[in-house]
Amino acid sequence: MNNFKNFFAKANKLPLIINLIIALILAQIAPYNSNDISNFGLRFLYWASICSVSWFAWVIINSWLENKLKWPYFFVGALVTFLMTIPLTAYIIILTTFVFNHTLSPQFMTIFWVEVIATSLCIYVLIYVIVANLTKTDQTKDNTTPNPHFLKNTKGKLLYIKAEDHYLRIVTSHQNKLILYKLSDAIHQLNTSDIEGMPIHRSYWVTKFAIKNHVKDGRKNLLQLINEEQLPISTTYIKQLKSKAYI
Template identity: 30%
Template structure:
C-alpha cells in the first residue's frame, strides 16, 4: 500500500490527532434538528478530505485513495457515534437539567465506542491485523480530546439561566424587595454584575446593591427573563430591539440601556425569539 506507517507515529502526534478528532466529535453536541445533524456530517466529511490531502498523522506515505477512505471513514464514524450518543443521552432536554452528568455520560459514551472504531480502522488499514494492546493505546488520547471537545461544545451550545413569568395572583419576585427605596415601584429592565455588586437598571433609574448575579437570578423567578451574558440578566419585556456587529449581538433595552449577548447564549436566545 505504498509503505507502512509506524504505529508510534500514529499515536504520538497530538496536533494531528486533535485535528481529525475535532471534526469527528463535532457532532457530539446535542443535535436538536435534522439540519444540524446533516451539518455535522458535512463538516466531518470535509475534515476527512482535508486531512487526506494534508497526509496528516504520518499518512502522507499512503496512497491518496486509501488516505481519503481512512480519514473520511473515521470522521464520518465519529459523527455517527457522537450524534447517536447525544440523542440517546440528552435529546429530550435532559442535558439542560443536569449538564455535568450529561457531559460525563457523553464523554464515556463517545470515548469507548470511538476508541474501538479508531483501533479497528487504523490497525486493519495499516497493518492488516489488530495489534495486541492497540485498544488501550488509543484509549487515552481519544478520551482526552473527547473531554476537550465536549467541554468546548457545552460552552458554545449551553442554554442561558432563565426566569419565567409568574401566574396571576402570585406574590411578586423576592428580588424586588431588595430594590433601594428610590427604585421601588418601577419596572426592572436588567441586572448587571459589577465586581461584587449588581447594578439595577429600572424605569426609575439605576442603583447598586451587594449581591451575586447567580443569587439574583434565582430570586428573579416570576419575571420572564434570561441571562444574556455572564454579567447580565435581562427582562424580556424590556427588549426594544437588537443590533449585530463583529459576530456579536447587543440587546437594546428601554431607557437606552444596551445589554451584551455572549456567544455562549446567542443561539439559544435567538431561537427563543429574543432577537
C-alpha cells in the first residue's frame, strides 16, 4: 500500500490547486446555506478556508499515524479522515458562528459532526478508489517490458535472429529481412523483453515459440522450427536447452 502513501505525499505539494478547485465548486453550488453569503468572493474564501483546514489537519494526523499503525492503508486513511473531522467540525462551528452570528445548540453540533464524518468518509473513499486506479495503471506501465528496438517495423512473431557478418537476419512468422545490427546488442534487448528465447549457437538466438522439436542428423544436433527450417545447435547449449525444457 506504499503507492497510496506516496500519492498523498506527492499531493502535499499541490494543496493550493486542490483547495482552489474544491472551494470554487462549493462557492458556486453554495451548499449548507452558504448562499447566505451573497458576495461570491467572500463565499469562496469561506469554503477555501474550510478546505485548507481539512487538508492540513488530514496531513498532520496522517504523518503521525501512518508509521505507527500496521493496518492496510485504506483503514489507516479512514481513521485519519475520522480524526480530521474533529478539528474540522470545531473550525466550521466557530467560523459559522462568526460569519452568520448563529448560536448552535449541543444537539445541533453533534448532528452536524455526524454529517461532517459521513461526508468526509465518502470523499475519502472516492479519492481512494481514484488513486487505486491511478496507481494500478502506473504499476502496469512500470511492469511493462520494452519491445526490442531492433524489431521496430517488423511484422509477425519473432522466430529467430542470425548474425551474418555485420548484419542481423530477422526471421518472423511473416518476414525474413536483414538489418545492420550487432547480434550481441539484439540479444541484450531481447533479454530485457518478454520474448522468451535463448542462444543455440554463436550465430543464432531462437524463441521458444519457434521450436518444434530436436532432431539429430548423424552427430549434428538440429532444431526443427515451426516454419520447417532447421538450425544448428552448439554442443555447449544442449544442456541449457534441455534444462529449460526447450527440447
